[in-house]
Amino acid sequence: METTAEAKFHVLAVDDSLIDRKLIERLLRTSSYRVTTVDSGSKALEFLGLQEDDSTSSPTVSSSLSDNQEIEVNLVITDYCMPGMTGYDLLKRIKETSSLKNIPVVIMSSENEPSRINMCLEEGAEEFFLKPVQMSDLERIRPYIMRRKSVEPEEQTQLENQASQGELCSSTQEPSEKETKGSDNRGKRKAIDEGLACPQTRPRCTVTA
Incomplete structure (x- = not known):
């Protein structure tokens, strides 16, 4: 696994052919990308923080991520024909993982x-x-990377707005409940006051001569 010097965007290149791997690395580096190269789909999954469960074919997120996970991957470029896991299989694994599905x-x-x-x-x-x-x-490939970069702040803003709306709804509901209780108390107090204000009927005395 090799990583070039630091650049703005990071590309993970996957190819079992050393010659093709060196070629794509040189082209990406010339385009000012930061490049990490691996020679198999399984190593690509490992770098992305995924591991295959032996009991099921679906990938799971590793509980102990390596230091590589501190490096954000902005795009994955992979060969289709590779032994073991093909590029198509790797594509499916990435798109089936919620935390990685937006990576081009x-x-x-x-x-x-x-x-x-x-x-x-x-x-x-x-x-x-x-x-x-x-x-x-x-x-x-640059437009795909730029599009993902622009989508991330929008998603964060949407989440913040949803959280704010949730807090607003909860805050507006609380006063309404208090008002309801207050209204009930006022109604009960009014009924008591009216009961006390009712004139008492006295028995009429009859004087006989």
Whole structure:
């Protein structure tokens, strides 16, 4: 696993071919990206803080994340054909994980198969690049990273607004309950006062001569 010098955006590149891995790393570094390269889908999951449960095929978030999790991943670019876990499998794992599903994923392949391309795009891949990847291809990934960066503050603002609205609703409900109780007490007091104010009927005395 190799990480280049610090840059603004961080890309995780996944490819079992050393030559292709070095090529994509060089292109990304030339484009001023910070790059981490791994040679398998399982190592990519580990870097993202996921582990596969042996009893089930679904990934679970690791309870003891490594120091790598302090490094935010802004985009994942992965080869399609890899031994063990394919790029399509890795794509599915990422999109099935709530904490990672918004990370853009780009698939690379040396085979131009429309059915494969459509399958990956339908599963949530942003792009499907044919190898060898060119600099013009990488110019197309920046909008996806920028879009995710712009969405994050909006999501945070929505959460804050929802929390504020919840507090506002609870605060408006409390006075209404107090007013109801106060109204009931006033009604009871009024009834008591009216009862006390009722004139008492005295028996009339009859004087006989």
